[in-house]
Amino acid sequence: MPGWRFDAVDGSAAMLAAGTQKHGAPDDRLRLHVARVPNTGLPAASYGLILSNSLLHHLPDAQALWSAVAQLGAPGAAVLIGDLFRPETLEMAQATVDRWSSGEPEVLRIDFFNSLCAAFTPDEVRAQLHAAGLPLTVEVVSDRHLLVFGHLPGGAS
Numbered sequence: 394m395p396g397w398r399f400d401a402v403d404g405s406a407a408m409l410a411a412g413t414q415k416h417g418a419p420d421d422r423l424r425l426h427v428a429r430v431p432n433t434g435l436p437a438a439s440y441g442l443i444l445s446n447s448l449l450h451h452l453p454d455a456q457a458l459w460s461a462v463a464q465l466g467a468p469g470a471a472v473l474i475g476d477l478f479r480p481e482t483l484e485m486a487q488a489t490v491d492r493w494s495s496g497e498p499e500v501l502r503i504d505f506f507n508s509l510c511a512a513f514t515p516d517e518v519r520a521q522l523h524a525a526g527l528p529l530t531v532e533v534v535s536d537r538h539l540l541v542f543g544h545l546p547g548g549a550s
Contacts (some may be wrong), residue, residue: 397420400440404429430461437464442471449476450512459525462545469548474541477512486510489537515539526527 399422403409409425419425428434430452443466449458462472480486486509494502513521518531518541529543 396422400424400426400435402426402428402430402433402435404513429457429459431464433461433465435465438467440465440470441467443473445474445476447476447508449474449518450508455513455518455521456525459521459527463525463527466545468543468545472527472541472543472545474529474542477508477537478518478533478539479512479514480509480537483510493537509537 396519401409401412401423403425404427405414409427412417413425422480425441426433426435430448437539443462445458449455452458458474462474466472478491486506489509490502490506497505515531515533518539522531522541527543528546530537531541533539
C-alpha cells in the first residue's frame with residue numbers, strides 16, 4: 394500500500410520504541426503517537442481504516458475505544474478490532490491458559506489468565522457497540538478471540 398499513511402497510537406513510549414527497533418524508524422508514511430484513547434489528539438473523521446488489537450480488555454471504560462473509533466473514522470471507514478473474550482467460567486479460562494501457554498513463564502501465564510478474565514463476552518461487546526451507535530459485527534473467531542468489524546455509517550452506498 395505505497396500510497397497509504399499510518400498513525401500508530403500506544404499509551405507507552407517504550408512499546409512504540411520496541412516496535413521501531415523491530416520494524417525500523419518511522420518515516421513520512423508512519424507516525425507514532427504516545428496517547429490514550431479516546432483523547433488521542435489525532436484529527437477527527439480523518440481515517441479510512443481503524444485497526445486495534447488486544448486493547449479493549451485493558452481499558453477501564455470500554456466506551457473509550459468505541460468513542461475513539463466513532464471520532465477518528467471518516468464516514469464509511471472500515472473497522473477491524475481484535476481482542477480476547479472472557480470464557481464462561483474461571484475453569485475454562487484456566488484450561489485456555491493451559492492449552493496455549495503451557496511452556497511459558499508463570500508470569501506470562503498469570504497475565505494471560507488475568508487478561509481472559511478482564512475481557513468482555515461477545516454479548517457485552519455487542520451491547521457496547523449498540524450503546525455507542527456503531528453498526529459493527531462481533532464474531533468469535535477462535536476459542537479465545539473475537540473480531541469486531543464493519544464500516545462506520547455515512548459512506549457511499
